[in-house]
Amino acid sequence: MTKQAQYPSLNDKVVLVSGGGSGIGASIVRNFAAQGARVAFLDYDRAASEALVTSLKEEGCDVLFAFCDLREIDDLRAAIASVASALGPITILINNAARDDRHSIESVTPEYWDERIATNIKHQFFAAQAVAELMKQAGGGSIINMGSTSWMIGQGGMPCYTTAKSAVQGLTRGLARDLGPHNIRVNTVVPGWIMTERQVEMWLTPESEKELMERQCVKRRLVPDDIAKFVLFMASDEASACSNQSFIVDGGWV
Numbered sequence: 001m002t003k004q005a006q007y008p009s010l011n012d013k014v015v016l017v018s019g020g021g022s023g024i025g026a027s028i029v030r031n032f033a034a035q036g037a038r039v040a041f042l043d044y045d046r047a048a049s050e051a052l053v054t055s056l057k058e059e060g061c062d063v064l065f066a067f068c069d070l071r072e073i074d075d076l077r078a079a080i081a082s083v084a085s086a087l088g089p090i091t092i093l094i095n096n097a098a099r100d101d102r103h104s105i106e107s108v109t110p111e112y113w114d115e116r117i118a119t120n121i122k123h124q125f126f127a128a129q130a131v132a133e134l135m136k137q138a139g140g141g142s143i144i145n146m147g148s149t150s151w152m153i154g155q156g157g158m159p160c161y162t163t164a165k166s167a168v169q170g171l172t173r174g175l176a177r178d179l180g181p182h183n184i185r186v187n188t189v190v191p192g193w194i195m196t197e198r199q200v201e202m203w204l205t206p207e208s209e210k211e212l213m214e215r216q217c218v219k220r221r222l223v224p225d226d227i228a229k230f231v232l233f234m235a236s237d238e239a240s241a242c243s244n245q246s247f248i249v250d251g252g253w254v
């Protein structure tokens with residue numbers, strides 16, 4: 001018997017995850033598939049995404065991958081329409097994709113600024129706009145926007161990213177009010193430092209790991225599954241009283 005929590009309300013639900021090809025998104029895809037949900041994900045990393053689909057297929061789970069560069073809003077809208085026509089109305093949206101590329105203040109051009117905003121926040125609004133109509137017709141839904149503790153702890157080295165990530169809070173709170181009467185819940189899940197392949201490859205050093213072990217109350221590396229398990233709960237009916245909120249999952253970083 002499995003020791004993982006099972007949420008009956010997630011069984012058969014149509015779930016869309018942006019940036020589901022790797023990192024936290026891939027873990028979210030896996031975890032929803034294990035709940036018996038019908039899962040689709042959007043990503044522009046074709047190789048990683050196809051590898052995830054194949055590995056899940058070997059485990060007996062079918063998930064749908066739709067190639068999409070989320071910075072292109074027309075493409076995003078078309079991808080959402082194609083997922084809905086293949087799987088049915090989307091009632092759970094996980095707005096997960098982002099990129100924490102580092103950049104100095106001096107290097108930022110107006111074009112780079114726009115590109116970072118498009119990568120890190122703009123698609124969250126337009127995905128929510130598109131699925132909200134489907135959710136209304138289906139009688140409700142849950143939208144989870146992925147935030148970040150980076151701006152809360154005053155992290156430097158990526159002002160475009162931290163600006164966009166702080167705006168996720170405002171987006172959630174703006175949408176939750178308008179969509180609440182349609183039984184659509186909107187929340188932010190805010191990860192701390194989560195050891196994805198990319199984080200380990202690019203940013204983890206012996207010094208930064210030492211700082212992590214000092215600052216986190218929980219003395220272990222956090223992994224994508226730590227976020228995915230919380231996202232499952234937030235998307236399920238067990239969290240039906242939660243909307244318009246932000247939930248930090250960071251191992252108690254101080």
Ligand SMILES: NC(=O)c1ccc[n+]([C@@H]2O[C@H](COP(=O)([O-])OP(=O)(O)OC[C@H]3O[C@@H](n4cnc5c(N)ncnc54)[C@H](O)[C@@H]3O)[C@@H](O)[C@H]2O)c1
Nearest residue numbers: 019021022023024043044045069070096098146148193194
């Ligand atoms: N890992 C962490 O420590 C951490 C900390 C705080 C917040 N977060 C947030 O969690 C979420 C997931 O982060 P992650 O660490 O798993 O990231 P990641 O870089 O490991 O994975 C992001 C995925 O999104 C995809 N993606 C990025 N831009 C895209 C685009 N324009 N079009 C289509 N696909 C695109 C990538 O191909 C990749 O598969 C993000 O919102 C991030 O801001 C992560």
